[in-house]
Amino acid sequence: MTTLWDTTGSAVVKELAAQRRTGGAVLSGVALTLIVVADESRVTEAEEAATHAAEMHPCRLLVVVRRQIDAPVPRLDAEVQIGGRLGPGEAVVMRMYGRLGLHAESVVLPLLAADAPVVAWWHAAPPEQLATDALAVFADRRITDSSMAEDCLAALRTRAIDYAPGDTDLAWTRSTGWRAILTSTLDSVSGRRGAPVQVHGGRVTGDPASPTAQLLAGWLSSRCGCAITVEEASRTPGQSGVESVVLTLDQDEEVRVHSDRKGGAVISQPFRPDAAVPLPERDLGDLLSEELRRLDPDEPYSDALEAATGVTGLAERPSQREYVWFDPAEAENGNGRPRKRAAAARRGDGS
Template identity: 75%
Template sequence: MTTLWDTTGTAVVKELAAQRRTGGAVVAGVALTMVIVADEGRVAEAEDAAATAAEQHPFRLLVVVRRQVESAIPRLDAEVIIGGRLGPCEAVVMRMYGRLGLHAESVVLPLLAADAPVVTWWHDRPPRRLATDALGVIADRRITDISLAPDPHDALRVRADDYAPGDTDLSWTRGTPWRATLTTTLDSVAGRRGEPVRILGGRVEGDPGNATAALLAGWLISRCGCGIDVVKSERRPGASGVDQVVLQLDENEEVRVQADRRGGAVVIQPYRPDTRVALRDRPLGDLLGEELRRLDPDEPYSEALGAATRTTGLAERSPVRQHIWVDPAQPDALPVDPESPDEELRQSPRDAGAANR
C-alpha cells in the first residue's frame, strides 16, 4: 500500500500503474470497475464488503469519500492498494476535501479499467436524483440501499420516481432467499397437482416500514396479479424485515413460509409434512456479490418497485442519464429539469457512447 498526501489525480494514475507492474500477479485482470461512495464512518464496512465481493468478481475498486465540501482549499489524499487488506482486487481509496468532492469524476474517470463496465454503489444516503452525482451518471449499474434512509417508505417512492434501467437496491437483494423459497414451494405444489397454481391473495408479515418487506409484496403482486398486504408481525422479524409469508391458493389451500431464529424457515403446505429450509440473513459482502453477477437491467426489481409504489412504466424509461448540476453550497438551489431546454446539462461521455450502441 502506498499513501499519497495532498496529491493530484495524475500522481494517483501513475502510482496505480507502477503498483500494477510490480503486483500484477495479484490481479491479472478485472471484470469491472466498482466505485463506492461512502461517508467516512462507513468506509471500513464498505471495504470489508468489497473484499468479499472481489473474491467472486475481480474488479478495480475506487472508493470516494467526500469530506469538508465547504472547505476553501481543495485537497486529495489517496491510498493505492494492490491485494493486501482488500483481497484480490486493485484499489484506490480517495478522500476529497473542499469543492474537489463536487467534481470527483475528474479524478475517477482516468482510473476506470479500460473496456470494463462501471458499477457505482452508494454506501450512504444517495442523492434523491442519482443524476445529480456524476459518479452515478458514468455507471452502467447503480446500487443504493434504502435501509440507510431515515424513512424507508419515502426512500422507496424516491427510488421509483428517479428509477432508470440499471438501478437496483440492496433492500431488494435481501429478499432473494424469500423469493427463491416461495418459488420452489409453489413449484412443488404445482408439480403435485399437475397444473399451474393460482394465487388468490396473501400477506407479508414483518415490519411494515421495511423496504424489503414492501418489495417482496410488490414482487408477489407483479407475479400473481392479486392483492398482497404487508402487515405487522407479532414476532420480531430478522434483518430482512420479513417474518412470514402466507399465500391463499385456489381449492381452499394455503402455503405458509415462516422464519425461525436458527437461520432457516419452516415451509407449511397442504398434504405434505412441514419442511425446514435455509433462510439466513446474509452479510453485506454477499449481497454486493450477488448484485455483481448480472449487469443488465434487473426487470423483476423494476416490476416489484413499480407494484410496491403503484408506479407504471419503469422498464420503459431510458437507461441513459444526463448529469444535473447541483451546488450543495446553495441549499435552496433546485436540480435542473432535464426536460427544460433553457438549462445546461452535461452528458457523460460514457452515456453518449451507450446511446450510440
C-alpha cells in the same frame, strides 16, 4: 500500499501504474470497475463488503469518500494498493475535501479499467436524483440501499420516481432467500397437482416500514396478479424485515413460509409435512456480491418497485441518464436548482 497526501488525480494514476510495474502485476481478467461511495463513518464496513465482493468478482476497486465539502481548499488524499487488504486486485481509496468532492468524476474517470463495465454502489444515503452525481451517470449499474434512509418508504418511492434500467437496491437483494423459497414451494404444489397453481391473495407479515417487506409484497403482487399486503408482525422481524408469508391458493389451499429465527424457515403446504429450509441472515458482502453477478437491467426488481410504490412505466424508461448539476452551497442560499448539462451516460463521453 502507498499513501499520497494532498495529491492529484494524475499522481494517483502514475502511482497505480508504478505499483503494477514494480509488482509485476498485469491487469487481466478484470470483470468490472466497482466504485464505492461511502461516508467516513461507514468506510470500514464498506471496504470489508467490497473486499469480499472483489474476491468473488475480480475488479478494480475505487472507494470515494467525500469529506468536508465546505472546506475552503480542495484536497485529495489517496491510498493506492495492489493485492493488499482490499483484495487481490487493484484498489484506490480517495478522500476528497472541499469542492473536489462535487467533481469526484474528474479523479475517478482516469482510473476506470479499460473496456470493463462500471458498477457504482452508494453505502450511504444516495442523492434524491442519481443524475446529480456524475458517478451514477457513467455507471452501467447503480446499487443503492433504501434501508439506510431515515424514512425507508419515502426513499423507496424516491428510487421509483428516479428509476432508470440498471438501478437496483440492496433492500431488494435481502428478499432473495424468501423469493427462492416461495418460488420452489409453488412449483412443488404445481408438480403435485400436475397443473399451474393460481394465487388468489396473501400477506407478508413483518415490518410495514421495511423496504424489503414492501418489495417482496410488490414482487408477489406483480407475479401472482393479485394484491399482496404487508401486515405488522406480533414480534420484531429479523434483518430482512419479513417474518412470514402466507399465500391463498385455488382449491381452498394455503401455503405458509415462516422464519424460525435460527437461520432457517418452515414451509407449510397442503398434503405434505412441514419442511425446514435454510434462510440465513446475509452479510453486506454477500448482498453486494450477488448484485455484481448481473449487469443487465433487473426487470423483476422494477416490477416489484412498481407494485410497491404505484409508480408505473419503469421498464420503459431510457437507461441513459443526463447529468444534472447540483451545488449544495447554492441550495443552502435558496438558489440551488438542479441544472442539466449535456452529458452522455457512457464513460469517456464527458461528464
